[in-house]
Amino acid sequence: MALRNTGLAMAVLIALTACGSNGETASSDTPEPAVIGERQDNFEEIGDAFRVIRGELENDAPDMAVISANAEIINANAMNIEGHFPPGTGMDDGYDSEALATIWERPEEFAAAHERLVSASAAFLETADAGDAAAVAEGVPELGGACKNCHDTFRLDDE
Ligand code: HEC
Known part of the structure; x- marks a missing residue:
């Protein structure tokens, strides 16, 4: 249980980090x-x-x-x-x-x-x-x- 939560937290952290670093270059996501x-x-x-x-x-x-x-x-x-x-x-x-x-x-x-x-x-x-x-x-x-x-x-x- 504790292990799973840690895994989830890690996944969220990685997703957030990836999102932050990609934000500037992903033009398809850039608002008009x-x-x-x-x-x-x-x-x-x-x-x-x-x-x-x-x-x-x-x-x-x-x-x-x-x-x-x-x-x-x-x-x-x-x-x-x-x-x-x-x-x-x-x-x-x-x-x-x-x-x-x-x-x-x-x-x-x-x-x-x-x-x-x-x-x-x-x-x-x-x-x-x-x-x-x-x-x-x-x-x-x-x-x-x-x-x-x-x-x-x-x-x-x-x-
Ligand atoms: C210096 C250049 C220029 C002049 C002068 C100009 N236009 Fe335009 N007009 C544009 C460009 C470029 C667009 C497209 C803008 C866009 O879609 O980003 C446009 C778009 C428009 C649109 C559509 C706007 C919309 O809803 O997308 C209208 C209506 C329009 N012009 C009317 C006029 C009228 C009437 C005049 C003269 C009184 C005029 N324009 C003079 C360059 C010009």
């Missing part, structure tokens, strides 16, 4: 980095805000306050993107992500695509704040182009 969900939520908000703006522009009298508020979300979230892509968090690393390896292979191009969104969304926000719905509508393709420019090269095309 939180930053992946954060950046996807951030993009989701950008997408939702852009959808609200385009929907509002279809009304006879677009609510410019709604458009401005959503343009502000896009601009604020665009500036969040910078810290959202640490190396080792792409789809090739085995995560549930549409981030392509090109992000880390062509960092300058990715930074330029990010910068394009930051400036396009800032310009769009300025137009929205000026209150001219027609001018905002004219600015939609320019903003949408900044999304597509990045997605074409850096996001998995799953359509």
Whole structure:
């Protein structure tokens, strides 16, 4: 009886030790980095805000306050993107992500695509704040182009 208990205790100890030493290298057990969900939520908000703006522009009298508020979300979230892509968090690393390896292979191009969104969304926000719905509508393709420019090269095309 006493012998068995000792054996069990030893087995547990060995299992714990093995678990501790393997933890760092066993990638299949590594939880998904939180930053992946954060950046996807951030993009989701950008997408939702852009959808609200385009929907509002279809009304006879677009609510410019709604458009401005959503343009502000896009601009604020665009500036969040910078810290959202640490190396080792792409789809090739085995995560549930549409981030392509090109992000880390062509960092300058990715930074330029990010910068394009930051400036396009800032310009769009300025137009929205000026209150001219027609001018905002004219600015939609320019903003949408900044999304597509990045997605074409850096996001998995799953359509
Ligand atoms: C600098 C590059 C870049 C720009 C600019 C960009 N995106 Fe993305 N977007 C990505 C990447 C990369 C992903 C995939 C992220 C992942 O799955 O980890 C993504 C994912 C998304 C998603 C899916 C989020 C989810 O739930 O997984 C939406 C929606 C989206 N983007 C909308 C937009 C819109 C709208 C714009 C423009 C206003 C935009 N993006 C601009 C790179 C960009």
